Amino acid sequence: MSQFKTLVVVAGPTAIGKTAAAIQLAGHYNTAILSADSRQFYKEMSIGTAKPTTDELAAAKHYFVDSISINDTYSVGDFEKQALELLDELFKTHDVVILAGGSGLFVKAVCEGFDELPAVPPIIRENLNRELEEKGIEHLQHKLKQADEEYYAEVDINNPQRLIRALEVYEYTGMPFSSYRKGSKNSRPFAIKKIGLNMPREQLYNRINQRVDAMVQQGLIDEAKGLYEYRHLNALNTVGYSELFDYFDGKSTLEHAIALIKQNTRRFAKRQLTWFRRDSDIKWVEAGSSTLLPDMLAAIEAQ
Template identity: 35%
Template sequence: MVEKERIPALLILSGPTGSGKSALAEHIARRYDVPIISADSRQIYRYFNIGTAKPSPEVQAQIDYEMIDILEPHERFSAGKFAVRAAHLIEHTHVHKPVVIIAGGTGFYIKALMNGLADIPEITPEINHKWNHSLKIKGFQFIQKELVRMDPNFPIRGDIHNPHRVLRAIKVADQTGRSIFDYTPQPLLKNPHDSGYFQIDHDRKELYDRINHRVDDMMGKGLVEEVRSLLPYQDCPAMRSVGYQELLPYFDNQVGLDEATDKIKQHSRNYAKRQLTWLRNQTSWTKINSNDIGILQDWVESHL
């Protein structure tokens, strides 16, 4: 009798930057010999290591880590491309595993994978140029006001303070005459995967202390030297990451190192705040702290 092929369960672990999600995911991956798919929009880039808190080569040698170092710094990526690749990994590459971990703080990557992708028409070069130019010349507030005029429901359903989302939505509205929310996502995962959603939650002060300490640790590990070595890529998408863009003025002698370091901490805290806003809207997620390893182990063992 042929044994029926198993469908991997999905352990989804997210949280703001500096919350400790990678350490938890790696512990589970080692203990149960299961893979991790990194849902991190910056760890995908080669050479950008310290500032993205990328798992070390030693850790990657121990764990089957996916979606790390898959792009050159000049290449562009998207939630859609992530979702397509991740779905293939889950349902083809790792289909024999009882559990696949999806760990990372890039919420729209996770959402695209789990909720599917909307069949939005490709934006024409003319529309792209029009709104990119408007953003550069007239500023983000102008784009926000125009989007509210063209799509009054966007502030209710979308993040009106997220430049990437707002720019994307106004391009869709201009080209199609429809709201971006009129397009229904189509699932990418074809099988019914049992999924557990866990969010690492910290007191705000504790989280900010962790972030500040993490930045100091990165500086001690050689972040300045890493950014110096990556200056040839300063116009590439990868360099827009927090921890890299703040050091560019330092190399141009515009700010001191202490000021640049403070900016990294500030922008990291701002990024964490945006991540927390996204996570607050995920009502089905179970909140845990970074010491709740037992909760995750129990969940995994129930799926072995």
């Protein structure tokens, strides 16, 4: 593969407009988009994950949208392997390919790979899962904050699988999970240029609130009802669904559940920004600008 091949990353928090920005770039370069949104992989989850619309999917070829089932076991390592194999194919006919999404871990996997994490005895994970059942997710959140404040500040703390993965490594090795992510980057046979979409916080939060209201109007509650029996699966332990499952269980009112979805999505966006702002390679552009495409192209050229 030629070193002249380039992967352009479009990163940023939820609801900021990454899909629309990526489609503009894909149109300019006449190329395809790989999604790095770990929630949009799942075929059964559409409204609550704000998947690209039919028109958006028609505007540019998308990969890793509706690619797996909620019943499938799928790791960030699987994504790294599949994405690199796909890029190898796409770069045979394209000089530029777009990687767009807000899942920082999945973006990192494609761009850098990971340090080798230690194999942890299954009993440690089993014990942590038991703690989750008996004491709740807040207990694991507190444990992680005490053990690894750096990773706590970045991770989606409402995702129990992520919490347990970090805690099991810490409990087995005595070393914070974040310490295993400081090794050398794996070299890639293509150039990588990264753009981050930015927006004033109040404006972003308004967009998030409006998007949640739109999701409800589009049928989010019925979608969540149809997935209720699968609530034990990791894919469903996510903002937009878990709050509605609590409502179905009689633990909250619908009004409160919707307010919580907005609040938890805003918190998630804040964590995404924390993650991406640590990456000094990202060049930031204003998402709401009327000159977004030329701004992005200038940021790419400047790298």
